[in-house]
Amino acid sequence: MNSSNTPDPTVHIMRSQLGRARGLGSAKIGVQHWWAQRVTAIALLPLSLYFVLSVIRLEGHTRLQMADFIGRPWNTVLYLCLIAALFYHLALGLQVVIEDYVHKDATRIASLLAVKGIIFFCALACAVSVLKLAF
């Protein structure tokens, strides 16, 4: 299926294949990202079930009743754990999506920074809100 209208490929870089590959760093599959995604996924299994149940529990509650619920120590801690695991997992996941689809360096770096900035901001806003409700 070699299309005939494209010119024959040539290589102007006078380096061996090995020399070119060396020093490029890892193939971006460092285990830390992969592992952190799995760890947060496992943490989110019980935490997301807890969250879903807490939403049903909080349904139709007033603000004070909600503050009372979230203010119980276990609930405060569980909500903070949920926020940490959720937003970390989200940052890791969206990073992969952006790296897969955005090929231009400048756009990719800009989108990564923007998305991670928004995620950090939302995570902090959630955590502060939970603490404010609790105390």
Place this chain on the structure above:
Amino acid sequence: MKNVNEALMVGRNTEGKLVRRPLSPHLQVYKPQMSSMTSIAHRATGCALGAGTLVLTYWLVSAASGDHAFAVAQSIICSWLGLLVLFGFTVALFYHFCNGIRHLAWDAGKGFELPDMHRSGKLVLAATAVLTILFWIIGFVVW
């Protein structure tokens, strides 16, 4: 070839001739299958849930802000449009949850055989439907 990335797209065939490395065919030539569809749905629901965290943030911040802000947030979320969006988020959440377990099983090296993969895929779809319906039934009963 101007840079290394492009140069790496050029290789030699068995006759030693320089050739462009072949790229894999694009998406539209493939028939939708259980494997590819559940995979892309995992990514899509993940992105949707990312948007969902904005709603979560709004909900918590409004609750922490004051009675008026919370009342506004509740009225938006409990409107028909709000509930419809919320319904979408529950589908996405339960799907991502169930298919996430499937991915963790694969990470542990289990369930790679094709029949197993098809069975677990159907199981994920069924579990998503059951959990979503259960959530909303309980939700409306409590309400």
